[in-house]
Amino acid sequence: MTAPEGGWTLDVFATDSGVEPFTSFLDELSDAAAVALDAALNHVLAVRGIDLANSEWLKPLGKGLHEFRVRHSADEIMHMFADEQPGVAPDPESILLRVFVHFHGRRVVLLLSGYDKQDDASKKRQEKEIAFARKCLSAWNQQEARRRAQERKGRSGGRARHR
Numbered sequence: 001m002t003a004p005e006g007g008w009t010l011d012v013f014a015t016d017s018g019v020e021p022f023t024s025f026l027d028e029l030s031d032a033a034a035v036a037l038d039a040a041l042n043h044v045l046a047v048r049g050i051d052l053a054n055s056e057w058l059k060p061l062g063k064g065l066h067e068f069r070v071r072h073s074a075d076e077i078m079h080m081f082a083d084e085q086p087g088v089a090p091d092p093e094s095i096l097l098r099v100f101v102h103f104h105g106r107r108v109v110l111l112l113s114g115y116d117k118q119d120d121a122s123k124k125r126q127e128k129e130i131a132f133a134r135k136c137l138s139a140w141n142q143q144e145a146r147r148r149a150q151e152r153k154g155r156s157g158g159r160a161r162h163r
Helices: 021-027 031-052 074-081 123-155
Strands: 009-012 058-062 065-070 097-104 108-116
Touching (some): 009 031, 021 108, 031 074, 031 097, 031 108, 108 123
Antiparallel strands (some): 058 065, 065 097, 097 108
């Protein structure tokens, strides 16, 4: 995804086998929740990024992992952040989504995974989802280490240096 001018680029994590946990989460959402999440990602997270830390929107979880919290309908988000007037009818369902993200590079937000907290707001579920997000972040870090090693190898022409 491209960044708004001066904003953050949203990038979706994929496992080595090509699975995108964030996309799987998104595909399971109701239409209203998916539209709210899209509005939050594009009008809040992609615009403000890490500056949201310690606000109602973003909670640092340590070791580079953050929880992006979406509690508003798309109409409410557009009214708050895009200066659009709310629609005539309020959204029929309440929204309580969590997306786990990592900020890196030059203004990039890595979308790791997420869950609908309304399905199960228990502490046990939350801990399970955070543990899964940490595994995704660890896998991404390993992918990045391999990518950097390949770049170094490519720059040296694959030859070992001798002194």
